[in-house]
Amino acid sequence: MKRKLMMAALAAGAAAWALTGCAGKQAETVSTDGSTSMEEVIGVLGEAFMQNNSGITFTYNPTGSGSGIQAVQEGRCDIGLSSRSLKEEEKASGLTETVLAYDGIAIIVHPDNPVSDLTLEQIAAVFTGRITNWSELGGSDAQIVLIGREAGSGTRDGFESITGTEDACKYRQELTSTGDVITTVSANEDAIGYASLSAVKENVKALSVGGVAPDEATVKDGSYVVQRPFVLVTKTDAKLSGAAQKFFDFATSEDAVELIGGAGVVAAR
Amino acid sequence: MQKRKQFMETLIHGIFLLLGLITVGCVLLITVYLIVSGLPAIRRIGLVPFLFGKKWASTAAEPAYGILPFILTSVYGTAGAILLGVPVGFLTAVYLAKLAPPAVKAVVTEAVSLLAGIPSVVYGLVGMLILVPGIRALFHIPDGASLLAAIVVLAVMILPSIINVSVTALEAVPREYEDASLALGATPVETYFRVSVPAARSGIAAAVVLGVGRAIGEAMAVMMVSGNAPNMPSLFESVRFLTTAVASEMSYSGGLQRQALFSIALVLFLFIMMINAALNFFLKRSREA
Numbered sequence: 001m002k003r004k005l006m007m008a009a010l011a012a013g014a015a016a017w018a019l020t021g022c023a024g025k026q027a028e029t030v031s032t033d034g035s036t037s038m039e040e041v042i043g044v045l046g047e048a049f050m051q052n053n054s055g056i057t058f059t060y061n062p063t064g065s066g067s068g069i070q071a072v073q074e075g076r077c078d079i080g081l082s083s084r085s086l087k088e089e090e091k092a093s094g095l096t097e098t099v100l101a102y103d104g105i106a107i108i109v110h111p112d113n114p115v116s117d118l119t120l121e122q123i124a125a126v127f128t129g130r131i132t133n134w135s136e137l138g139g140s141d142a143q144i145v146l147i148g149r150e151a152g153s154g155t156r157d158g159f160e161s162i163t164g165t166e167d168a169c170k171y172r173q174e175l176t177s178t179g180d181v182i183t184t185v186s187a188n189e190d191a192i193g194y195a196s197l198s199a200v201k202e203n204v205k206a207l208s209v210g211g212v213a214p215d216e217a218t219v220k221d222g223s224y225v226v227q228r229p230f231v232l233v234t235k236t237d238a239k240l241s242g243a244a245q246k247f248f249d250f251a252t253s254e255d256a257v258e259l260i261g262g263a264g265v266v267a268a269r
Numbered sequence: 270m271q272k273r274k275q276f277m278e279t280l281i282h283g284i285f286l287l288l289g290l291i292t293v294g295c296v297l298l299i300t301v302y303l304i305v306s307g308l309p310a311i312r313r314i315g316l317v318p319f320l321f322g323k324k325w326a327s328t329a330a331e332p333a334y335g336i337l338p339f340i341l342t343s344v345y346g347t348a349g350a351i352l353l354g355v356p357v358g359f360l361t362a363v364y365l366a367k368l369a370p371p372a373v374k375a376v377v378t379e380a381v382s383l384l385a386g387i388p389s390v391v392y393g394l395v396g397m398l399i400l401v402p403g404i405r406a407l408f409h410i411p412d413g414a415s416l417l418a419a420i421v422v423l424a425v426m427i428l429p430s431i432i433n434v435s436v437t438a439l440e441a442v443p444r445e446y447e448d449a450s451l452a453l454g455a456t457p458v459e460t461y462f463r464v465s466v467p468a469a470r471s472g473i474a475a476a477v478v479l480g481v482g483r484a485i486g487e488a489m490a491v492m493m494v495s496g497n498a499p500n501m502p503s504l505f506e507s508v509r510f511l512t513t514a515v516a517s518e519m520s521y522s523g524g525l526q527r528q529a530l531f532s533i534a535l536v537l538f539l540f541i542m543m544i545n546a547a548l549n550f551f552l553k554r555s556r557e558a
Contacts (some may be wrong), residue, residue, distance in 0.1 A: 034520055140533055147525040151328040152498065152521035167329040170413050173496040173505050176517045180493075187402055258377070 028243035033061040034068020034081030037154025038230050041101060041263035042081060045251050048259055052250075056243045057149035069095065072233050073159050079243035080233030083158065097231045100251060101265040103158050104219035104227040106206040110189040115139040117208045120225060124163045126192060129170040134190065147193030148186050148228045158228050159194045177265075194226075198264040230265060234243065296532035300538075307535030310334070310528035312370075319532065325499040325509075327518060327526040334529045336514065336536065342502040343511045346416060346491070347484040350423035355477055357424075358431030362476075365432070367461045378436075385429035393493030396422045401494055408505060414476070414496035416508045422490050427480035438472020438555065439465055471555030478548040485540055488512035511537045521524055 030049075032042060039062055046058040054259050062093050063071070065082040069090060072080030086097045107123060109115065125131045126144055135141045146173040149156035155178065160166045170209070175181050178199045185191045186203040197214050206214050209226055218224035232248065234240060240248060250256060252269060260267040311319050314334045322335015361381075365374055396418060407412030407501055442465045450460040466473070488510070496507025509517070515537070517528050524529055 036523075086406075145412040150517045152294075152518055152523075153524065154521070167326060171498050173414050174498050174507075174517065176492070176497075176508075176520070183397070184414070187398065188405065188412060203380070 018237040027057055029057045029083045029248045030244045031059045032079045032081055032161050033063055033071040033077035035065045035083040037083040037158060038081045041265055044259050044263045045256060049247050049250050064210055078240060080230045082233050083089055083228055085229055094236045096234050096236045098269040099229045100232050101156060101230045101260050101267050102215055102219050102227050103230055103265045105194050106197045106200045106214050107184055108185050108200060108204040108206050109192050110185060111205045112189050113139060117211060119210050120163060124165050127165050127169045142190045145191040146170060147173050147191050150174050150176050155196055162226050196264045206218055216266050277422045300431040302311045303535050303538050306531040310525060310532040338501045339509055339511045339514045341486055345500045345502045346419050346510060347481055349420035350427055350484045351480060353424035354427045354431060354480060358428045359435060362432050362435030362439060363461055367435045368480050376419050381432050382541055383430050389487060389490040392422050392426055393490035398492040410505050414494055414507055415505045416502055417504050418494040419491040422482045423487060423492055427483050430479045432484050434476035435473050438469040475548055475551040475555060478544060478551060488516045492516060
């Protein structure tokens with residue numbers, strides 16, 4: 001750790017020296033724009049990138065996937081960030097997607113709950129209030145308690161868009177962090193909730209969906225369906241600026257895998 | 270020499286004035302900021318749909334920004350906490366001020382100040398892990414996170430303010446009043462409730478108002494036990510307070526949603542202003558009495 005710090009300090013010193021060498025040259029910037037769900041992962045990457053390249057300013061504008069895609073198309077940013085795959089017509093309009101990471105969302109219940117597998121349709125029915133009792137799903141005769149996240153949360157947005165339950169979920173509790181959801185579900189045998197896969201621990205049970213248990217491998221190969229890609233969107237026919245290309249290479253490199261994992265998602269590489 | 274002394278005096282006066290103005294400046298800054306950032310959303314949504322709308326769905330495809338559920342929850346939650354907390358706090362204060370032997374008084378007073386020092390997140394945590402499952406088991410409801418849980422937590426949280434202010438008010442009652450009552454043949458307990466308490470009533474009212482202020486402004490602890498779903502208030506349902514409405518959505522909000530959160534903060538601010546005005550009124554009366 002100490003050595004790493006020293007290396008970083010040395011690198012910063014070297015970069016500062018290099019900077020003074022080309023004083024007067026305008027500072028380079030990398031601008032990204034898009035998905036609010038990617039805030040954490042892109043924040044971690046941007047921070048590490050700026051630390052290693054102290055002449056470059058990295059910016060992130062959290063506007064939402066749609067606006068990010070539009071921004072890159074109109075040339076208002078270097079790299080667009082989208083938490084869904086590009087549509088065919090978006091690709092046809094001259095955009096390329098590069099999957100940075102996969103965000104797996106685990107459906108969690110109390111460890112004592114006898115139910116261990118649900119289909120995507122059953123999950124949607126449960127969260128929209130069409131199925132209200134565990135006995136309808138092969139569990140004990142008890143009312144299902146729905147635990148969700150607050151409006152605006154990336155996980156909620158991801159879960160609701162994958163299950164097709166936007167604005168229709170009848171939550172009993174809306175909590176403000178992944179940890180709160182897990183704690184609450186672990187304390188109530190009749191609760192069901194969702195949380196980022198990387199945060200799930202022993203105290204709750206992650207359900208398999210359509211027979212596929214969630215783990216890094218099934219999220220990566222796409223067989224676990226409650227997941228979405230985090231995508232870097234670039235123009236197909238235009239070259240990135242030097243600094244933007246540098247960030248792009250860094251984000252998709254082996255060095256970034258651990259950082260991406262630390263932000264709670266599975267690196268695509 | 271004399272001149273120099275005078276200069277020092279003036280300088281120190283100036284410094285004190287400046288420090289005082291910093292406080293005033295902070296209050297003004299917050300007030301102006303809240304009004305400026307809270308009004309645009311109210312103007313866009315409309316005052317009546319905002320204050321009396323029953324549906325809050327800030328990120329839906331067709332967003333709804335009605336905060337009546339939050340206002341009512343805050344009012345009911347505070348009223349409930351007062352209903353539970355005031356009798357306990359008031360009687361504790363009478364006991365401490367008039368009846369308790371010195372040793373007991375020292376221990377209880379120490380415990381009360383400890384209670385006041387516990388951070389609200391700890392109240393929330395204990396509520397979340399003990400009270401919420403307890404309510405669930407006791408009342409056989411699917412989930413214990415509810416208005417009731419929040420009321421119980423708030424009732425405990427406001428105890429120290431109620432007890433401390435009431436004790437001070439009761440101890441300030443002139444000894445002669447009580448002596449006169451005892452000399453007329455009243456028992457000590459009769460004396461405390463017929464003489465001391467009425468004489469201290471403005472101070473006790475101030476204690477209650479202080480409790481109201483503490484309860485209505487609390488966010489962290491209630492957020493952890495109330496469930497946070499924007500329902501109309503009901504004792505065993507998951508509810509959202511004015512404070513938690515702001516706190517829970519602020520981190521990812523944008524656009525009109527964020528502006529509306531500022532508007533909620535403005536409404537909360539107005540509530541607190543009214544409570545403060547009431548508090549000042551009672552305190553003034555208590556000093557004059």
